[in-house]
Amino acid sequence: MSRTVEFDVHHVTRVExxxxxxxxxKNGTVDEVRWLVPEAPRFFEAMVRGRSWEDIQTVVxxxxxxxxxxxxxxSIKAVEAALGVEISRQTDRLRILAHYGExxxxxxxxxxxxxxxxxxxxxxxxxxxxxxxxVVQTVIALHKLGNHMMxxxxxxxxxxxxxxxxxxxxxxxEAELRDLKARLQAAVPQLEALAEVILSLAGELPDFxxxxxxxxxxxxxxxxxxxxxxxxxxxDERVPVAEFExxxxxxxxxxxxxxxxxxxxxxxxxxxxxxxxxxxxxxxxLATKVAASFGLExxxxxxxxxxxxxxxxxxxxVERSMGIVDELLEAGIRPEKPHVEPRAGVxxxxxxxxxxxxxxxxxxxxxxxxxxxxxxxxxxxxxANIQKDFEALLPEILDExxxxxxxxxxxxxxxxxxxxxxxxHYLDVEFV
Amino acid sequence: xxxPRIGIFDFACCEGCQLQIVNLEEEILDLLGVVTPVEWxxxxxxxxxxxxxxxxxxVEGSITREEDAExxxxxxxxxxxxxxxxxxxxxxxxxxxKNNFGMNxxxxxxxxxxxxxxxxxxxxxxxxxxxxxxDYMVHGCPIExxxxxxxxxxxxxxxxxxxxxxxxxxxCKLKENACRFEFGEICLGPIxxxxxxxxxxxxxxxxxxxxxxxxxxxxxxxREVMAHYGKTIDDLRGxxxxxNSK
Ligand code: SF4
Ligand code: SF4
Ligand code: SF4
Numbered sequence: 001m002s003r004t005v006e007f008d009v010h011h012v013t014r015v016e017x018x019x020x021x022x023x024x025x026k027n028g029t030v031d032e033v034r035w036l037v038p039e040a041p042r043f044f045e046a047m048v049r050g051r052s053w054e055d056i057q058t059v060v061x062x063x064x065x066x067x068x069x070x071x072x073x074x075s076i077k078a079v080e081a082a083l084g085v086e087i088s089r090q091t092d093r094l095r096i097l098a099h100y101g102e103x104x105x106x107x108x109x110x111x112x113x114x115x116x117x118x119x120x121x122x123x124x125x126x127x128x129x130x131x132x133x134x135v136v137q138t139v140i141a142l143h144k145l146g147n148h149m150m151x152x153x154x155x156x157x158x159x160x161x162x163x164x165x166x167x168x169x170x171x172x173x174e175a176e177l178r179d180l181k182a183r184l185q186a187a188v189p190q191l192e193a194l195a196e197v198i199l200s201l202a203g204e205l206p207d208f209x210x211x212x213x214x215x216x217x218x219x220x221x222x223x224x225x226x227x228x229x230x231x232x233x234x235x236d237e238r239v240p241v242a243e244f245e246x247x248x249x250x251x252x253x254x255x256x257x258x259x260x261x262x263x264x265x266x267x268x269x270x271x272x273x274x275x276x277x278x279x280x281x282x283x284x285x286l287a288t289k290v291a292a293s294f295g296l297e298x299x300x301x302x303x304x305x306x307x308x309x310x311x312x313x314x315x316x317x318v319e320r321s322m323g324i325v326d327e328l329l330e331a332g333i334r335p336e337k338p339h340v341e342p343r344a345g346v347x348x349x350x351x352x353x354x355x356x357x358x359x360x361x362x363x364x365x366x367x368x369x370x371x372x373x374x375x376x377x378x379x380x381x382x383x384a385n386i387q388k389d390f391e392a393l394l395p396e397i398l399d400e401x402x403x404x405x406x407x408x409x410x411x412x413x414x415x416x417x418x419x420x421x422x423x424x425h426y427l428d429v430e431f432v
Numbered sequence: 433x434x435x436p437r438i439g440i441f442d443f444a445c446c447e448g449c450q451l452q453i454v455n456l457e458e459e460i461l462d463l464l465g466v467v468t469p470v471e472w473x474x475x476x477x478x479x480x481x482x483x484x485x486x487x488x489x490x491v492e493g494s495i496t497r498e499e500d501a502e503x504x505x506x507x508x509x510x511x512x513x514x515x516x517x518x519x520x521x522x523x524x525x526x527x528x529x530k531n532n533f534g535m536n537x538x539x540x541x542x543x544x545x546x547x548x549x550x551x552x553x554x555x556x557x558x559x560x561x562x563x564x565x566x567d568y569m570v571h572g573c574p575i576e577x578x579x580x581x582x583x584x585x586x587x588x589x590x591x592x593x594x595x596x597x598x599x600x601x602x603x604c605k606l607k608e609n610a611c612r613f614e615f616g617e618i619c620l621g622p623i624x625x626x627x628x629x630x631x632x633x634x635x636x637x638x639x640x641x642x643x644x645x646x647x648x649x650x651x652x653x654x655r656e657v658m659a660h661y662g663k664t665i666d667d668l669r670g671x672x673x674x675x676n677s678k
Contacts, residue, residue, distance in 0.1 A: 042444055042496070043554070046538035047529035055674055058640055062526045065448020065574065109454065126469070129461060140457050147455060155635035157455055158448045158574045162635050170636030 021390075021409050025398065033390045035383070035413070045373040053079050053165065053342055053368040060360065060375070061159045066109070068159045069102040069150055070353040073226070074360040079165040081242070081347030082364050085340050090333070091167045094153055096226050097324050098163065099351065100317040101149025103225065105157075106354035107272070107310040108146060110417045111198065112139030115307050118411050119201040135197055138190050142314070145187050149321070152176050166338030174333055181325045184318055188286070191315050195290045198311055202294060205308075206408050209301040210392045212385055213265050214274035215247065217352050223275065223282040223316060225352040231278050234264040241350035244359045248376050260384040261376070267384035270356025271416065272309035273300060287316035303389055304415045310354075342368025353378050355417050382416050436487035436588055439471040441507055443493030443500050444527055444557070448574040449518035450492055456577050463581065466588070485510045488584065492517040494527040495558040508564040513587055516560045517580070519573035519675055523644040526573070527557040528677035568593060572628055573642035573675065579627065596626040599646050600639050604630035612638040613661045618671050622657055623649040641675045 004026055024032035048059055060075045061068040073095060080087065113125045116135065122128060129136050147157040152172050154160030162169045172180075218238060219228030230239040230247050239247055248261045262268065276283075276291070280298045283291065291297075291312045296305060344366040350359050356378030363371045389412055397405050440450060450472075453460065470486065489511035495501050508514055519525030530538055535554055539547040560566050568587065570580050586593040600621040604611075607630055612619040619638035621630065625646045632639045658668055 042527060043530050043538040043542050046533060046541035047526070049533075049541070051529075051674070052670065055640070055671070058674060059526055059529065062446050062448070062573065065446040065451045068446070068448065113454065124472075126464065129464065143454075144457055155637075156631065158451055161632050161637050164637070168636075 021406075021413070023394065023405070023409070025394075028398065030391075030394050030398075033394050035386050035390055045375055048362070048370050048373050051370050053083060053340070053362075053364055053370070056362065056370060057160075057163060057165070063375070063377070065158050066106050067102060067353045067355065067358075069098050069154055069163070070351055070358060071360070072154075072160050072163045073099055074349040074351045074353075074358050075362070076163060076165050077349030077351065078347045078360040078362050079340075079349070079364075081349060082345035082362055083165070083340055083343055083347070083368065084345065085166050087167060088334075088336060090328070090331070090336065093324050093328055094168060094172070095163065097321055097328075098150055098153035098160065099226055100321045100324075101146050101153060103146070103317045103354050104314050105143060105146025105150065106417075107314045108139060108142045110354075111307055111310055111314075112136075112143065112194070114417075115411075115414055116198075116201075118407070118414065119198070119204045135194075138194050138197075141190055142187060142194065145183055145318075148183060149180065152180055164338045166340045167336055168338065171333055171335065174329060177325050177329055177333070181322060181329075184322045184325065187318050191286075191290075191318060195293065195311060195315070198308070199293055202308065205302075205304040206397075206411070207302065208304060208389075208393055208396065208408075208412075210303070210389055211301050212388065213263060213268040214277045215263065215268050215270050215381070216275040216278045216357055217350065218278050220279075221282050223279040223284075225275075225317075230350070230357070232263060232268070233274075233277055241359070242348045244348060244350060244361075244376065245374075248359065248381065250376065250380075261381045262384065267388045268381065269303065269385040270378045270381045271306055272313050272354075273303065273306040274356060275352060276300070276309040276312065283312065284316045284319035286319055287312050290315050303385075303412060306415045306417070310417070342366070355379060356381060379416075386413060386416055435466065435468045437470045437485075438467045438488045438490065438584075439486040439507070439511070440469070440490045441471070441492070443491070443504065443520070444496045445493035445518070445520040445525075447492065449520075449570075449572075452574050452577040452580065453490075456581065459577075459581060463584070467584070486512065488513045488515060488587065490515050490517050490580075491560060492521055494520045494524050495560065495563050496527065496530075496554050496556075498553075498555065501558075501563050504560065504563055513567045514560075514564065515568045515570060515583065515587075516566045517570050518575045519571065519642050519644070521560045522566075522569040522571050523676065524557045524559040525642065525675050528559075528675075529673060530554075531556045531677050532673060569595070571595075571625060571643035576628060597647060598626050599649075600624045600626045600628065600630050600633070600643070602626055603628070604633045604639075606630075607634055609633045613657065616661070618658075618663055618667055620668075620671055622654050623651070638671075641672060645676060 020036040022034040022036055044060060044063055048056055051059060056075050056079055057072045061072045063071050117124055120128060150157050155162035155170060214233040216231060217224045217228035218231030230241060230244060247263050249263060250261055277298055277300060294308045296308050344364060346363045348361045358378055359376040361374040365371055397408055442450060489507050491514060495504060516522045520527055568583060570583055583593045603626045604621055612633055617638045620641040621633060621639040623645050624639050624641045625643040627643055658665060
């Protein structure tokens with residue numbers, strides 16, 4: 001075939017942050033296919049130097065508006081590890097609940113507002129308001145639930161105020177928790193309805209597979225977002241989070257200016273699909289049922305199904321949240337104040353962001369001033385994997401119309417839900 | 433009557449302020465009844481035609497590269513009203529923490545040996561008004577969604593919205609919060625512009641100044657508060673760096 005295709009998608013839309021796709025096909029062969037990220041780097045690791053342990057969360061929460069609870073928790077866990085701070089079970093449970101709230105908010109936003117338009121052949125959620133009002137109402141209701149959880153537990157929808165090293169600046173009341181339980185229960189039928197809609201459209205998701213390594217937290221018998229060790233589909237080895245640097249292996253490729261990550265292969269994937277591939281047997285009952293209805297099974301290698309895995313996870317965290325609220329109410333909320341004594345030390349904090357595993361590491365002097373930081377975000381870890389997917393996908397779809405090719409590549413980027421503004425260290429990528 | 437056309441643009445930031453627009457939830461549907469969004473990369477695939485004009489440009493984020501300054505000037509030229517959205521845009525916010533270090537130092541700290549690559553070029557962070565004329569500022573990190581809705585409605589009605597000229601302490605005292613200084617903490621409430629309803633002290637934490645300083649901060653009163661609680665002006669400066677670095 002002597003086909004020539006050339007296009008640049010400048011600033012892929014409906015993703016967080018800026019990313020470009022560059023495609024050059026001459027006479028039926030791929031000359032060039034690149035995933036470019038021109039987002040302005042913000043240098044957080046340099047900026048936190050000199051700041052007090054008690055101000056780190058306030059700063060690094062601003063790495064990303066859509067996963068601010070996650071960045072806050074990763075940094076708080078790192079500070080606690082460095083300063084030797086113990087927390088209560090109540091604090092632990094409340095944090096997990098706030099973190100679940102963010103998974104709901106972020107995944108629903110992504111699947112409902114950013115991906116659903118692709119499946120319904122629209123360019124944004126705006127036309128869906130008139131064409132599919134009931135879908136939009138369900139999405140709004142679930143999105144509000146996630147936001148509500150963060151408001152009640154963390155003190156604000158975006159950029160938490162109550163989350164502190166050592167505990168909570170303010171605790172939720174038992175009445176608020178009872179109200180939350182009722183809202184979670186009410187969400188179950190809405191989730192079932194949303195799953196049904198997405199299931200009816202799942203045929204629109206391209207059938208593309210590529211084997212890769214998947215990395216996520218593991219902590220049997222849980223499907224973990226907050227505690228655990230680093231697991232991989234390529235090995236049975238489980239790595240303590242404090243040793244994350246030997247997993248992520250950040251490197252600057254000679255052909256590229258981006259810091260990429262690799263462990264057993266030249267790329268690995270993180271996010272909902274990675275978590276599912278490592279932990280699916282530990283999903284809550286309804287989530288297990290929803291996964292089965294899509295035919296989603298462990299070992300899935302279709303990156304477009306990350307969106308389905310996100311939906312399954314929303315169901316899972318809503319189910320688990322009800323259990324946590326019950327446990328908290330049974331024990332009763334005890335008044336507690338965080339207490340931290342600064343000291344010198346180094347600590348790592350790791351949690352699963354909606355988009356995948358996230359690591360924060362800080363070093364403090366004896367007054368608790370930050371000396372150095374290393375933050376490794378999920379989108380950076382997916383970057384090389386997106387490129388490898390592009391290289392495998394493009395030759396398979398070369399026969400299609402240019403618009404279809406473009407759409408499939410954009411959908412692939414959106415499937416990863418990249419959160420490019422998180423880019424604590426991104427470069428403009430030029431890879432050939 | 434033609435519906436006013438709105439464009440939403442972002443520069444270096446966390447996109448949390450745009451998220452507050454999504455967080456208006458059902459209220460967005462009402463807003464869509466009165467305005468037409470013509471460009472919003474994060475939510476829509478449609479893009480405005482080159483050179484197309486807007487009634488209102490909502491701009492989030494800080495300026496950290498010359499190419500971004502150029503894009504901002506171009507947006508300014510097309511917009512009747514340009515509104516800065518959130519601390520990154522209004523005061524530079526956390527992005528200005530970078531300005532306390534040399535630009536080569538921050539690049540080397542993050543990228544090591546790769547620091548010299550041209551794509552990494554960065555300049556000291558600027559708020560929008562340091563590059564173009566800004567018609568209105570919606571402060572906060574993140575913005576208060578209700579405040580933004582109010583500002584847009586007021587501007588569309590041909591009126592000028594006003595900013596509170598008093599400090600956060602005023603709102604905090606109205607809420608009868610326990611003062612954070614009583615807990616040995618340093619709170620920037622006495623010198624920070626109000627408008628958030630003293631959110632942080634109401635949630636059990638100190639104000640870190642995300643809405644910027646009041647126009648005429650009563651520095652003498654701040655000194656007295658610090659002295660009263662046995663803190664120094666240096667302690668206060670350390671906290672002010674977070675969102676109000678130069
Ligand atoms: S002002 Fe705050 S919430 Fe808004 S974009 Fe900047 S960092 Fe994010
Ligand atoms: S200093 Fe802070 S806590 Fe105290 S009254 Fe003022 S705003 Fe409230
Ligand atoms: S209390 Fe201070 S830091 Fe908190 S939202 Fe208000 S102005 Fe911003």
